[in-house]
Amino acid sequence: MPVFSPVLTRREFLLLTLISLVLLPRLQCAGWRKQPPGIDIFVSGQSNRLTQKVFTTDGKECKFPFRFGGVIYHHCISMNSHKAWCSLTHNFDRDQKWGFCSSQAQLFNGFLPPHRGPSLCRQKPCLNGGVCVTAAHLNSFDCVCPDGFTGALCEKKKCYEPLHLKYYDIGDSWGRIYLRSVELCTCLSGGVSCERARYTVCFRNRCENNGVCRMIEATGEEVCGCISGYNGQYCNINPEEQCYRDSGSQYRGVANVTVSGSSCLPWNSDLLFSELTVETVESATHRGLGEHAFCRNPDQDKLPWCYTMTGRAVSWEYCNIKPCSKPVSGHRSPTVAPRPFHSPTKTPSCGKRQEKRISRGRILGGTSALPGAHPWMAALYIADEFCAGTLVSSCWIVSAAHCFLSNPLNSQIRVVLGQHSFNDTGPNTRTFAVQDYILYPQYTQFEPTLNDIALVKLKKVERRCALKTPFIRPICLPGRDVTFPDHSGCKISGWGHMHEKADSYSNLMEGVVNIIPFDQCSSPDVYGSDVRSGMLCAGR
Incomplete structure (x- = not known):
């Protein structure tokens, strides 16, 4: 079939x-409107009364928001299809379950501008600090709820479990060890209800930091009892840890905000797929990952980080955590006799990228890249035109000759390195003027697919061009003997x-x-x- x-x-x-x-x-891709994640609801034009859900033509409910190509959508979309469709789970990239939307569903095709008419958000429908976001079509809005609240209007209060440092939805059940008693708890609309539970000793103790493990007989759930100073499902969270040492790979604190002020996504978020998560990272709990949204460094990066939502795409950022100050020692280091110098083998600094995803096979239509995944990409703004290029050395960009057919002045060209979002010069970008550009001598506009190569020389700033960062780095050029096999x-x-x-x-x-x-x-x-x-x- x-x-x-x-x-x-x-x-x-x-x-x-x-x-x-x-x-x-060069990948052709669509322009998306920036919008934070939330729960899609449909309301009437006169009140915030919930009126309908969205169903497919065969009667299945659409799940909003859903992930497609690393981007989050809150509506039926027509991208790459002649009919509007939606995902049947929150993660189409992972589950590949979909359906055509019924004719009553309102369509968002990905290219509509934000609604600028009378905003439903002026009525402030979202409760308990929820953020209201007007949807692309009329008569609809989203409520993005803060931690601790849920529901279409953020009207329902979740239950907080201090031993796990997490919130549970109404109806959820979980086990815990409280005051040496094994309990099974349930989140009710009026609060938390806990009862003692029968248990056995775990076959294998996965609890860290000298925690004890018990298995609840009724559910088979393994629960940890943590010693003082540790919390979490596996006793691997230290709420008192306020700074990180070295690269932060052992950081187990509860910071969950990035340097830009964005909130972290949980490491088990349903919106993640090919990223580093509880399911994809080997020994995830030993690397500090779990059902939480705290900053961690599971991949030996330079400091703790986390996944975030940037606009409507899954992204990542370093976290707003200070390094621990090094203790000042009053002892002088002993003098060591110099060793003979041996020139170390030089490791190529080109071609290194930020690997914040694992290979999951091909995603049809491509996916939104993560920051630093292609640090050699250069954005060229040429008068009113836009082209892309590749950084091949500190001062040189390779681009396409057809981008310069209008013979622009050097002063009309601007090169941005480290750019992720189009025309967005964020903290990881560097902007350069152009000193010169050179077209391949045999290039002609009458045969534009032949010899379509141009070199662009950056103008130095303080006698230097591009400096290497995690988000700016030249690509490795192939050798003359490199071949590319078919398929x-x-x-x-x-x-x-x-x-x-x-x-x-x-x-x-x-x-x-x-x-x-x-x-x-x-x-x-x-x-x-x-x-x-x-x-x-x-x-x-």
């Missing part, structure tokens, strides 16, 4: 020169348009394409004589 995907099934081939595939990956996968990235009618750009996108055999790509029914020697053909 064929498996349908809402991505269009028409085979598309991407014709690329060798330099374009390796150095100038091998190549990762591409870029800003642009995914939809032919789109008129705006987006976050940086990434995807994987396979190299297609030359004979197949140059056949008359594909590209024919347009494919020349020295070109690569890739697609899906």
